[in-house]
Amino acid sequence: MTDSLTVRDNRTGQEYDVPILDGTIKAADLGKIKTAEDTPGLAVYDPGFVNTASCRSSVTYIDGEKGILEYRGYPIEQLAEKSSFLEVAYLLIHGALPTKAEYDAWVHEITYHTFVHENVKTFMQGFRYDAHPMGMLMASVGALSTFYPDARNISDADNRHMQIVRMIAKMPTLGAWSFRHAQGKPYVYPDNDLSYTANFLSMLFKMSESKYEADPRLVKALDVLFILHADHEQNCSTNAVRSVGSSQVDPYSAVAAGVGALYGPLHGGANEAVLRMLKRIGSKENIPAFIQGVKDGNERLMGFGHRVYKNFDPRATIIKKACDDVFEVTGVNPLLEIAKELEKIALEDEYFIKRKLYPNVDFYSGLIYEAFQFPPEMFTVLFAIGRTPGWLAQWLELVQDKEQKIARPKQIYTGDRTLDFVPASERWA
Numbered sequence: 001m002t003d004s005l006t007v008r009d010n011r012t013g014q015e016y017d018v019p020i021l022d023g024t025i026k027a028a029d030l031g032k033i034k035t036a037e038d039t040p041g042l043a044v045y046d047p048g049f050v051n052t053a054s055c056r057s058s059v060t061y062i063d064g065e066k067g068i069l070e071y072r073g074y075p076i077e078q079l080a081e082k083s084s085f086l087e088v089a090y091l092l093i094h095g096a097l098p099t100k101a102e103y104d105a106w107v108h109e110i111t112y113h114t115f116v117h118e119n120v121k122t123f124m125q126g127f128r129y130d131a132h133p134m135g136m137l138m139a140s141v142g143a144l145s146t147f148y149p150d151a152r153n154i155s156d157a158d159n160r161h162m163q164i165v166r167m168i169a170k171m172p173t174l175g176a177w178s179f180r181h182a183q184g185k186p187y188v189y190p191d192n193d194l195s196y197t198a199n200f201l202s203m204l205f206k207m208s209e210s211k212y213e214a215d216p217r218l219v220k221a222l223d224v225l226f227i228l229h230a231d232h233e234q235n236c237s238t239n240a241v242r243s244v245g246s247s248q249v250d251p252y253s254a255v256a257a258g259v260g261a262l263y264g265p266l267h268g269g270a271n272e273a274v275l276r277m278l279k280r281i282g283s284k285e286n287i288p289a290f291i292q293g294v295k296d297g298n299e300r301l302m303g304f305g306h307r308v309y310k311n312f313d314p315r316a317t318i319i320k321k322a323c324d325d326v327f328e329v330t331g332v333n334p335l336l337e338i339a340k341e342l343e344k345i346a347l348e349d350e351y352f353i354k355r356k357l358y359p360n361v362d363f364y365s366g367l368i369y370e371a372f373q374f375p376p377e378m379f380t381v382l383f384a385i386g387r388t389p390g391w392l393a394q395w396l397e398l399v400q401d402k403e404q405k406i407a408r409p410k411q412i413y414t415g416d417r418t419l420d421f422v423p424a425s426e427r428w429a
């Protein structure tokens with residue numbers, strides 16, 4: 001067996017041998033296939049990059065058929081159960097688990113950098129009272145590039161490390177302040193005696209008490225949710241970070257692009273749609289009629305199905321367990337009953353079985369966030385905080401990868417050519 005592809009171009013009758021490496025061919029090799037020397041070579045048309053690998057990566061492995069998700073080789077189930085978000089962040093960024101000394105130094109660095117410049121606060125206060133927190137997060141993380149102009153020196157390893165630490169540390173501060181802004185409440189400064197996730201909850205919910213200490217079960221559940229969202233290989237927002245980062249801009253600007261991509265309803269907004277759907281169903285008796293509507297093609301069962309996972313989404317199983325832990329503290333959300341019944345009925349139904357439709361990460365996460373009393377606009381902000389180490393690990397990989405170039409796809413031009421311009425004075429005469 002030879003690791004190559006023989007392509008016969010029926011326009012010319014010529015044959016080409018294209019090497020296969022790691023299950024891929026190089027698109028540039030197809031560019032050598034031409035009808036004449038001065039014509040453009042063959043290109044690949046792939047809107048949405050559904051079958052195009054854009055990089056080599058050792059950050060995250062997914063096997064959608066088998067329901068496997070691993071960060072740096074470690075299964076998500078083990079990380080969610082036994083690790084912490086900051087340890088997972090270290091793993092993603094550095095590629096290996098930390099020693100005790102490395103972990104302590106990492107936690108210290110992140111904790112030390114949670115504060116933002118006072119002018120960031122003034123800047124955030126300038127947003128309208130009803131500004132969407134994701135818009136505020138995108139703008140404020142991008143604005144950090146103006147506070148740290150040295151960040152553009154991306155070829156220096158120490159400098160890159162500094163910006164990575166700053167960004168992981170400051171995202172919860174920016175996210176929490178965007179939440180407080182919408183509520184007209186004073187912004188709460190970080191409390192560096194608390195853990196990363198407990199401090200985030202303090203910045204969100206602290207009022208006049210001298211110290212805000214969230215229930216440890218809630219802290220743990222949110223920490224697990226951050227772990228589950230920490231990376232998902234070349235998804236839309238990660239691709240945005242890589243694409244913008246490929247221009248060698250500073251990482252704050254690249255991550256702001258990732259936040260922008262995540263803001264879109266097709267990426268970060270599905271859990272909000274699940275909540276709306278559950279509220280619309282209203283009670284268990286209405287489930288059969290709803291399911292029938294889905295099967296008739298009038299509805300979509302939000303939180304079911306995934307482009308990559310075709311047997312189960314490993315994150316959904318972990319989230320379901322976290323749901324029980326959270327509701328033990330907050331009291332059960334009546335929508336949970338509907339969600340569980342809906343899942344049970346759907347998993348036994350031929351329509352869903354045949355199409356391999358299973359609950360995804362968003363089916364239960366919205367319920368958890370609602371139990372924390374987050375408004376739906378905040379759901380994506382939480383996703384962004386969790387995804388930040390993943391974006392940065394991928395950015396770091398990109399800037400050190402000698403094979404990478406500035407992202408610049410081709411197009412198939414469909415417009416007019418060589419028209420003669422007639423000046424307005426003649427056209428309108």
Ligand SMILES: CC(C)(COP(=O)(O)OP(=O)(O)OC[C@H]1O[C@@H](n2cnc3c(N)ncnc32)[C@H](O)[C@@H]1OP(=O)(O)O)[C@@H](O)C(=O)NCCC(=O)NCCS
Nearest residue numbers: 270294299300301302303304305306307355357360361362
């Ligand atoms: C995630 C999603 C976009 C993946 O889409 P995809 O991989 O392009 O899959 P397709 O849309 O081609 O779906 C394949 C079949 O399953 C059906 N299907 C997919 N998701 C469905 C859902 N949530 N409810 C009902 N039917 C669904 C499609 O109608 C299609 O049926 P058909 O073969 O009879 O036409 C899709 O499953 C979806 O919209 N899910 C709901 C939104 C959601 O939860 N998104 C969060 C993802 S983490």
